[in-house]
Amino acid sequence: MESLQKETILVEKVCEIYHKISKLDSLKPSKDVDSLFIELVRICIPPSSINIATLPANVQEVRSKLIRLCGEAEGHLEAHFSTILGSFPNPLHHLNEFPYYSNYLKLSRLEFDILTEHYSASRQAPKRLAFVGSGPMPLTSIVLATYHLKDTIFHNYDIDSMANSMASHLVSSDPDLSRRMVFHTANIMDVTDELKEYDVIFLAALVGMDIDEKVKVIDHLAKYMAPGALLMLRSAHGARVFLYPVVDAQLLQGFDVLSVFHPTDDVVNSVVISRKIAEPVSIDHGDTHHHHHEWRIESTMPLSCKYCESQAFNNPFGLMKMVDE
Template sequence: MASFQNSNFETEIPAELVIARVMELHASISKLESLRPSKQVNSLFTELVKLCIFPSSIDISTLPQEVQQMRESLIVLCGQAEGLLELEFSNFLNQIPQPLNNLNLFPYYGNYVKLASLENQILNENGVVHPKKVAFIGSGPMPLTSIVMATHHMKFTQFDNYDIDEKANHVARRIVSSDGALEKRMKFETSDIMEVKEKLGEYECIFLAALVGMSKEQKLKNLEHIRKYMKEGGILLIRSAKGARAFLYPVVEEHDLVDFEILTIFHPTNDVVNSVVLVRKPFY
């Protein structure tokens, strides 16, 4: 493994090496009895993430069928593990005073701060500055993006966070309730976004988390539904992935964005995992 550990972000690892190691990691992760945080789980996923953020020329669409199937399975496993990690940390933070002052204890906190800063910059460059009301779809038990955005970048914005899991929303509400001013600007709605219709028309900007719609088919349905009900001229920020990062998260391609106006597609080259796709619903 020395070749991976000693590489820096300028060094490209051959695609076949990356794929072979990702398949080995998938096999190990698949055999785990539980995906709850543990030394073994953390170690496997840490290695997987480090491996996938190295530069590589992998084009997911050209991979053989067995690798495609492995990738689909791995994305689901990553999503489950991420949810369990967030839930555990959210419960832990809720047991200590001032949980909002201790968000940096979450292992990927720095990553969320960088991503939120990047997304805010992209939004500002495209005319979205201090929006009155935004939605975050797929906020989870640790709504870090909303919290970081609300406290550092959009200090007067109302955030409506949507998640399908009431347990996730319950612990997220508790974290935010430790700050009265922030709590006033943060709502948590438990619903499948496919059931939310007219309300989507209220937002100047909607964030779509990477793990909402894990299969291509579901992702496209979500995008079509949001486009149908969001306001004309409204902005949708979609998290995607490119290259080896696509072993961790679903990919949204340009041709998936039917009837949207594409504003920006940004692929990070540092330790931020997600690509940022910014689109607008045209005026008709």
Template sequence: MSRLLAWAGVSREKARDPPYSTIGRDREELLQELTDLRPSETTNTLFGDLVSQCCEIHDVNTVSQVLASCKLQAILPSLQSLCSQAESCLETHWASHIAQGQEPTEAQRLLETFPYYGNYEELTRLELCALRSAGLVHPQKIAFVGSGPLPLTPVCLLKALKEDALSGPVPPTKHQQGPTIINVDRDEEAVATATTLITRLGIPEEEMVHYCGSADSQSLSLSSCDVVYLAALVGVTQLEKEQIALSIAARMRPGALLVIRSSWGLRNCLYPEFDATTASLRSKLEVALVVHPYGKVVNSVIVTRVR
């Protein structure tokens, strides 16, 4: 029985927390212990244990009981905030580490040692299959909003599109260039770090460019994009994320796809779940499909089509 379930009161079994278990501690104790969220043995153990517990699969009734637990509800906003901060610290640390590679092959080797690199590759394949199911087979121009200092999804996405594992390589023609990805982030330091990383990986400027600014900035043109991704950490509340999604959709052409990352099940402890079916969203976006992972991938995928 999961310690998370036991602690939340779903089972009478007493939770046996290891020294660095995340769930079950008082909020104040957890916050005091995690004064430094940079990667370390303690931080890695804490969040590794949390992610492992939250990726467990249980029946709907059990999950509902855990998420409705008064104990969990009391710490959930702080817990999600901690996860967001820790993820940012993890990405910044690894981006700097990977950028130490002086040659693209060395930088790529370091990139592949990132603890969750395999998860991002799997999530990328899942999202590409979702896009194909929605009718978009070979996207040429993509924007990723909330790319951060370590734009792993854009890197994996570019690689997957160029190799096209599902239908074989599709070389650019005279009338059609290869895919281009725009990394969008409002943090200047994150953009600078990501730019250095992309250079170290040897990715040409025509294949990946960077935009520093807010997602709702009118200077960010999205009308030529086949698909826009909205990262899970962009927007804290449902309302904030909804407003950002509508602002983005307003600058996209009808028929283009907006991919919104969300969460489901116990993964809601890590990221807030997003409802793409509200009245305001339905007025501008049509939900094409929703995909929930059952393995180590954390994020759910919501594919919407601009009306």
């Protein structure tokens, strides 16, 4: 009874904040925008047993619209700081101007450790990696390329040519990263045979912001990725599903799910890693219960993950921002 009461209060607060956000004239960084999203994340961060599937249709609709508003706000925030950093002669020397840069450092280390645990190509690092939905400030690619995957070529895909132009400018003055960072303006659904060239593909959380869109993207990747290649995704769990889309196991047909990490601290997104299966697969999402038994691994976490030794993050708005570019 107490748990139900807590969930009711949570949903009421989320809906209240949604209505305030939806009435804003702009979602560009401002005092009002920042304060509302900080409040939203603070509410959704604590562990919750809430089951979004059991909520009323009007709440489901609020959640869907709220996720899109979060995505729009994140885009404005990235563009704002990408412009600021781009005004410096050497933008990469000033990444700490971005308020949540330290969070990207920690998240990228987490994802690198998970990737290393499961990448097995003669113990060598991936040669070619793609990030889908990289945006105007591709910090995940930048941090991974700078500190962890120093010989890997990064191909960044975004549908927005302006975002790619801004992102390219950030690395243009760096001799190493400008050589290893490639930017493609394309809808990933139009990219086919090129996907076979990547050892690892990262899919940003907001590429496919509802279940139908997400399924189409994942099925497309399953069709064209090379057998054995790894797919890294970001999902959400508990009340965090009001902030980001959920990637359930049954959506990953054509892939073997290797590990899922659901954070219990201030990190908003879950991290999912899967491997493209070698056999041809017939994709059928008609049975939504068929693969639930495979989801037993959802609490697994590579023991070598250095994140387990680090402290929890402190800034909730930064955490919401850091996990999706």
